[in-house]
Amino acid sequence: MMEEEGFFHSLSVKNLSAYFSRSHDGIFLINECMELLYANGTMQEWIGIKVQPGQKYNVLDLIALGDSKSVFVQNSQNVADGTPSKFECMVNPMQNETIWLEISLQRAPYGQILGIARDIGGHKQEIERLHFNSGKDELTGFLNRTEFMRIVQGMRLPLPGREHALLMIELEHFGIVNDMCGLSAGDDLLCKIADILRLAQGRRDIVARMGGKKFALLCVGCNMDLAYAKACEIRDKISAFKFEHSKNKYEVGASIGFTSIRHDTDISKQSPISEADSACHYARNMGHNRIHVYAPNGKNSYRQQESEWISRIASAFENERFQLFYQNIQQLDSGVDAEGHHEILLRMLDENGAYVTPGEFIPAAEKFNLMPLIDRWVIRTLFARNAILWCTSASQQQDDLKIPMSLCCINISGSSLNDDYFPEFLRDQVALHNVPPQAVCFEITETVAVKDVEKASRLITSLRAEGFRFALDDFGKGMSSFSYLKSLPVDFLKIDGSLVQNIDINKIDLCMVEAITRIAQEMGIKTIAEYVKSQKVIDMLQEMGVNYAQGFGIHHPEPLL
Template sequence: MAGSLISIAIHTAVAFILLICGILFACPNRGLMIVVTSKHAGGIMARNLLPAAIMFPPAICWLVLSGYRMAIYTAEFGLCILSVLNIIVFAVLIWRNARSLNIIDHQRRRSQIALQKVNEELEERVILRTNELLKTLGQLQTEIGERQTIEQALFQEKELALVTLQSIGDGVITTDARGLIKYINPVAEILTGWSLSEAMGMPLTQVFQIIHENTREAAENPVEQVLDSGMIVALSNHTVLITRNGRELSIENSAAPIRTRDGDIVGVVLVFHDVTQNRNMASLLSWQAKHDSLTGLVNRREFEHRLAQAVTNAQTGTEQHALCYLDLDQFKVINDTCGHVAGDELLCEIANLFQNHVPSCDTLARLGGDEFGIIFNNCSLEAAVFRANIIREHTQKFRFVWKQDKVFNLSISMGLVAINTDTPDMNSALSAADGACYVAKNQGRNRVHIYQADDLELARQYGEMQWVGRITQALEDNRFRLYYQSIVPVTRNDSETEHYEILLRLIDETGKLVSPMAFIPAAERYNLMQTIDRWVIHTFFSHLGQCVDFQQYYCPLIEYSRGCLYTINLSGASINDDQFIDFVCDQFTLHQIPPEAICFEITETVAIKNLGKAARFIRALKDFGCCFALDDFGSGMSSFAYLKNLPVDYLKIDGSFVKHIVEEPIDLAMVDAINKIGQVMGIQTIAEFVENNDILKVIQNLGVNYAQGYGVGRPTPFNLFQFN
C-alpha cells in the first residue's frame, strides 16, 4: 500500500510537472507562455507563482511521504496533511500574489495620477506652446505679408526705375568698380551707337569716347575720375562725344559713385545728354552778339573790346598797332536815291571788298551806318598808311550797279591813328581816328588823314566833341534861351503882318551868352539838332499859348491871327525825321496855336540834300496851314532849278551877297536876280544881313519885300518881347 502510494505520488508529481511544462512550452508565441513572458502585471504574477506552483507540490509530497515512511502518521493523515499543505501553500501564494497585485495596483494608481498630472502639465505646456506657435505663426504670416508687400514695392520700384531709365531723355551708363559697362539705357544706345548687348562688359572708354571741342584732345575718363576721387564729377562745357559711326555730338554730363551701405564704391553711374543744338544756338547767339547782322563783320561792341586789348598790349611797349576809321563818302546819295535796300546791298558789297584786302589777323568791323573800322595788329603807322591807301584805291575803282541802270562811283574818307605807349585808352584812340576821318572829309574826301596831336582841324573837331556834353547838360539844366528878331517890310504893301524870326542862344556854365554858331555845328555833327528843334518848338508854343491867356496889353502881338508871323528854323535832321510832323501837329493842338501864325524855315543846303523829302515835308505842313521860308538862298548850286520844286512862301537871300551889295556889283546882280525870280514865282523875298541904311536903300530900290539885320532890328530876349 505504501509503495503504491509513493508510486502514485511520484507519478502524479511528474505528471503534474510535465503537464505544466507542456502547457508552458506547447505554444511559446501564444497562450500561457506569452502571458508568463509578458512584461505586464499578469506576466509578473505568473512568473512569481509559477516557481512556487512547480516546486512546492513535489516538496510537500516529499515531506508527507517522508513522515509516512517514518510512521509518524498514517497514509490517510498524510493525504490530509498533503491537502492542507497544498491549500496553505496556494493560500499563501494567493495572498502574496494579491498583496503584490495590490502593490502593483497602488503603484499603477499612483502612476496614473502622476501620469494624469504629467498629462495635464503636458497639455498645458502643449496649449501654451500651441498659443506661442500660433502667435509666432501669426507674426510670421504678418512678416511674410510685409515681405511680400516690400518685395512687390521693390519690384514696382525696380520696374519704375527701369521704365524711367528707358524713358528718360538723358543717356545713362552704369559701370562696375573696374569701369566695365553693366547697363546703358536706350538714349545712351542712340547717342553712342552701341546696343546694350554689345556694350555689356566692355570698358567705358571704348563705348564712350569724348574729346575737347577746341583742342580736339581726348578728355579724361569720368569714371576713372570718380573712382579715384570718390566724388561727383562734371565734365567741361566743351566736351564732344564721338559716336560709333564717327559722328560728333556736343554733350554735357556728370558721373557719380554708386556706394553700398558701408560706403564702398561698387560702380559708377554716368548721365549725359545731347546739347549740340543748344551749343550751336549759343554759338550762333555769341556770334550774332559780336557781329553785324547785315554785313557779317565784327560789330562795334566787339571792335571796341578788341581795340581795348590792343591798347593794353601796346602800352607795354612790346607791340604797336594802328587804328583806321573809314566813312563812305557817297552813301547817303545812294541811300536816298535808290532806297534803303540799295544802301544795304552797297554796304554788303563794300564789306566784301574790304575783307579781300584785310587779312584775318586784323580786325575789320562795321561801326554803324556807313562807318567801318580796322585794327592793323603789329603794324607800324607807315605800313598802315600804305595798306589804308590800297583799300582806298580799290574802293575808288569799285562801281556800284543798282538794277542794271544806275551806276555809282564810290570813295572813302579814312582817319588813321597809331596805337602805342602814348595811347591812354580805347576811347581816346577811337575819338582820334574819328576826328581824323572827319578832317579827311572836310579836306575833300577820298583821302587818308593821319592823326597828329597838334592838328588844328582835329582841335576844332575835339572842340565840337566837347560841345556834345555841354549841349546835353544845357538841355537838362534848361539853359537855352529864345530870342526874336524883327523882319520888317521894305516896300509899301497893304499887309499888317508883323514878322519875327525866333532865334536860339545858350547860357554857358559861367552865365555867359553863347552864339548858336558856336554849338550848332557840333549839334549837327552829333545828331542833337532834332532834340534842340523839338525844345524850341515846345518852349515857344507853350510861352505863346500862355500869352493868349493874358490881357491884350501884356502882349502887343497877341492878335497874331491878323497881324503876326513867327519864323522857326528847322534842321536837316528834323526834316528827315518821319515822326517830326506828328510832333509839330501835336504841339499845335496841345497849345492851341493857329498854324497860320507859324512859318518854318529851312536852309537851301538842307533842302537840296534831299529834295524829294524836303518838298514832301513842306507840303505836309503847308497843308496843315503853316508857311515856309527858304533860308540862305543862293549859297547852294543850281538854286533856281531846285526852287521850282519847293513850294515856299518866303525866299531869304543869303547874307553873303547882301552885306557887300553896296560895293560889289556882282553881289548886287545876284541879289537882283534872286529877287526877280522870287517875284516872278510869287515868292516874297527877305534880305539878310541888312546892317546899315545904305544896304537898306539898295534893296529897297531893287524891290526886295523884307529886310532883316542889325540895321533894322537886333535880336531881343523873348521875355522882353513878351512883356514890352
C-alpha cells in the same frame, strides 16, 4: 594675368613684327628706361629709322622738344602706375618732317609699355586751317574784328620813344551803292576798297574789316605825323576811286579817326580800338572826308558831346536859362507892311552865364528828339510876352486905324512839322493868349520841307487858312530848291546868307540872288535877304527888287524883354 604674361613672353620680336607689320597704325614697345624695343613698319617710317635687333634707341630722342617730351614722360609714368593713357604728341623724326600722333599707352608684361599711334597730322592741319579762317573776313581776306581785337590786346607795346598807330576807316555813301545796286555790288565795292588798303599797307601793318563798311589799320612803328600822312593817302585814294556798276559811276568817301599806342599805354584800361572808333565817329560828324586824331583830354566823339548836351539842355530848362532874342528885318520896297517885322532867335545860358548859340546845342536836341520840347517852349513864351502888344495892334486894326501888325518869325523844326499834335498845341496857345495868327510867321528850312513835301504842303495850307504865314528859310542852299518851290504855298523866301553876303564882290552870287528874286516875284512870293552886312549890299538888293533885308548890317540881335 599669368596667361597674358605667358603670351607676351612666348612672342619673339620676330613674332611681333609679323603680327603687326601690316597695321596702318604705328605700334611700338618700350621698357621702363624709355628704350625702344620694337616698332612696326608704319612706326619706323614715321620716326625715320629702321630698328635693328640689339641696337638701343631712346624714344625720347624721337619726341619733339617742348611740351611733347614732357607730355610723353608724364603719360608713360601714368601707365607705369597702372593707368592707361591717350594723348597727342609731336614726333621729331631723324629724317622726315615733324608729324603729330595720337598715342595710346598701356602696360605690357615685365614692366614694358605697349604703344599704338595714329597719324593726326591731317586733322591738326584742318583744325589750324579752321582756326586761321575763323579769324578772317571771308569777303576781303583781312582779319575779322574778333581776331584783330585779340591781336591788339595781346600785342607787345613799343619801346620808349616809339609809337604804333591805329586807324579806323569808315566808308561814306556805301549805303547808296547797296540800296541802288544790290548787296552783291556792295560786296564788290568792299573788295575794291580792300585792294586800295592793301596798297597802303606797310610790311608790318595789319588790316582788319571790323564789320559792315568799317576797316581798321594797325601801323607798327608809326608816329602820329606818319599816321596822319597815311590817313590822308588812304582818304584821297578812296575819294578818287569811282565805283562802276551797270554803266553808272558812284563816288565813295572815307571818314578816318586814329590814335597812338605808346610804351606806357595801358591796354587793359583803355582800348586803342575804342579811341580810334570815337575819333572816326567824330570825323564822320564833322563832314565829308574828314580826319580826326584822338585827343586824350579833348572831345573825340559827337556821342560824348551829345550826351553832355542832353543834360545841359535839361538843366537849362530847370533853371530857366533859355532866352529869346529878336533881330529886326528891314523893309526895302515902298509897300505898306508890318511895322515890326523881326525874327525870334533862341539862346541858352550855360552854367557860367555865357551865351550858347543854337548851332552848338541844336544838333544834339534834334538827334535825341528834344526839338518839339524846345519849339513849344519858344511858342508858349513868345505868345505870353507878346500877347498885350498883339492884342493892342489887333484892336487898332479893328478900329480901322490902318496900323500894320507886328510880325514875328519863328523857326520850327522838322520834328514839330511832322508832329500830328503840333497844330492842336498851336491852336490851344492862340486861344489861351488871344494871339492873332496873322502876327505869326513860321520859318521852315528847305532841307526839312523837302523831306516830305506833301505833308509839309498840307500843314502849311491848313495853318495859312487860319491866318498864319510861312517862310522858306535858307532858300538856294539846296540843289533842288526851284523844283520844290511850286509845291510849297509859302509867303516869304529867305534867300540863304551864303549867297547874299558877297554879292558886292561875287558876280555868280549876284546872278543867283537875282534869279531867285525874279522867280519869287513871278510867283507872288516876297523875298528876304539874309546875312546883309553893308549899305552897299542893301542898295543892290533894293535895286533888284528884294523886299526885305536881315543881317548885322541892319540890326544886331537883342534880348526880347
